[in-house]
Amino acid sequence: MSDPNLETLASPGAGRGNADVAVELAWKMARLHGTPAYVYCATALEDRSRELLGVLPRSAAPRLLYSFKANPLPSLTAELRSAGCEADLTSPGELAAARAAGFDLSRALYGGPGKGVEEYDAAIAGGVRHFSIESRTDLRRLSSAAADRACQVKVLLRINPHAAPKAKLAMSGVASQFGFEEDELRSQGPEILREAGEQVDIVGFHLYWGTQIGEVEALLASFEKTVEIADELTTILGMDLQILNLGGGFAWPYAHAGAAADLAALRDGLERLHAGAGPSRQAQWWFESGRYLAGSSGTLVARVMELKRSKEDRWFLILDTGIHHLGGMAGLGRIPRFSIDLLPQRVVSVGNRITVDVVGPLCTPLDCLAKKLEIPTLEPGDLVAIPNVGAYGATASVVAFLSRPAPVEILHRGGEVIAVHHLRTGHEPLS
Ligand SMILES: Cc1ncc(COP(=O)(O)O)c(C=O)c1O
Incomplete structure (x- = not known):
């Protein structure tokens, strides 16, 4: 679990499910496998599937299809299959992921x-x-x-x-x-x-x-x-x-x-x-x-690389993750800009807060995850978590931009690792 001499913040408004526990486990996983890390909780996938299946009208012989576009990670989708979902597919890559996850493709929709x-x-x-x-x-x-x-x-x-x-x-x-x-x-x-x-x-x-x-x-x-x-x-x-x-x-x-x-x-x-x-x-x-089933399962854990001042009064929190891992299309102005909640693992000094733009390591001012976010003062090396990013995370981002490494992606149940992956990037020779 987390370092005992660090004070951990509970996630604000955690709501249904056990989001605090999920974030605790995300710290643990990131410590084992490094950052940036997408940490997915299998229990959340089961909970959301049960909830959604539970409201569908029984008299209509309902089927619930998981939209792979939200997150095609084979181990994650395999959990949704076990929980009773079928596959909603839109590409050869999603088809391959569904096959790898053991879906019955004759019941899938393409x-x-x-x-x-x-x-x-x-x-x-x-x-x-x-x-x-x-x-x-x-x-x-x-x-x-x-x-x-x-x-x-x-x-x-x-x-x-x-x-x-x-x-x-x-x-x-x-x-x-x-x-x-x-x-x-x-x-x-x-x-x-x-x-x-x-x-x-x-x-x-x-x-x-x-x-x-x-x-x-x-x-x-x-x-x-x-x-x-x-x-x-x-x-x-x-x-x-x-x-x-x-x-x-x-x-x-x-x-x-x-x-x-x-x-x-x-x-x-x-x-x-x-x-x-x-x-x-x-x-x-x-x-x-897609998002209801997978969103809550994922937490992106990142590391603070620098807290940097610019001009008189602007502060930038530079993370080891950015729009190449999360919300890249928003960063590039393709869809409306979004913002994030940032959950610090450690409060350096309670009450000592600062307003920052949260940015990543890409060489472009577009690499911005949030503007004017008030956070506790953090230091290089501190871990931070972005909750509810199990859907439309890594594969909905511009992962190949600037050729930086893809994040590690870890699926666990109750802290027991089920699978660890990362997206392949870079060019392969065709001849
Ligand atoms: C046809 C279709 N089905 C399902 C989805 C999944 O949507 P959501 O992730 O919001 O559930 C989308 C998302 O764009 C879609 O276009």
Whole structure:
């Protein structure tokens, strides 16, 4: 455990689960394996899976798919598989990770825009049988790959709805590269079904409204809208609806301490929705989650390299981690800048606080994890932890930028190491 002569801060607002214990164990793991380290707690993965599976409507024979884009680490995903999740995949790399983690690929869903015949061919050869299809071009390519392999596959048509549900959602019903336009399906649905080809059974719909939907009411409103659209389209297309993928968007704090709202109230709402549904009632209901399932499991432990003053009154806390390990796309201005909670292991002097920009070792001012964060005064060598980064951490960052080493990634249960990895970076010669 932690050094006995150091004072350890409890994580603020730790909330559901045992976040304080998780951070304690993260210090221990980082001491064993060095920093920067992503430390993942298997118990948190089990807890979140149980919670989410527990609110899905039993009468709808639900499936919970883990979105590998959140974190494809094979040992971590294997824990989610053992906890009852299936795989939501979007790339050959995720497919390889799911195979390595022992997922039954015939129960996985493979989707995302811009896929070629070769990619579909490889997925079919790899055992995938369910595809979420985003356009007519996509459908033709899958049909061609399935025909070449003489393999029957099932397709969910992804819908880009034309209007958002009444509840306030940040993203939905907007122009995007994702899915068939709802109106296109209404007007040309039967034609699309005919185009599918002999080897392709169109069995369902897929609708993903967006991420970080924090309120139970907003989640329910989005699911209600999905069922309404699916009911109508099933009738228009004259389909035998077997699978309705309602997506998710289940929230979890990112890089901040705390926990998501309790989802227990969702259970009754979803059961009611299922009981009152039209044709969607016959279908299996599938749900997807990345951040809710994986977010809470991960803590990024870093080391303070320097506390540096610039000009009169600006202070920079320089860590051995930065945007190449966490939130890189935010650092590069690709998505809105985010901030972090920083949990110091040691309080050098209680009450002696300082306001800093938290930065990393990259040679660019973009390498900034937080601005104007008030922290206790720290010294080089001190450890700090960033909580709730099990999803959209290392693989969602610009790991190859400046060719610095990838962080070590450690999965443990109760302090017993299950697996240690790190992402490969650098160039391999092709000839
Ligand atoms: C289609 C789809 N499904 C699932 C997810 C996972 O979302 P989250 O990690 O918020 O659960 C995403 C995220 O972008 C997505 O685009």
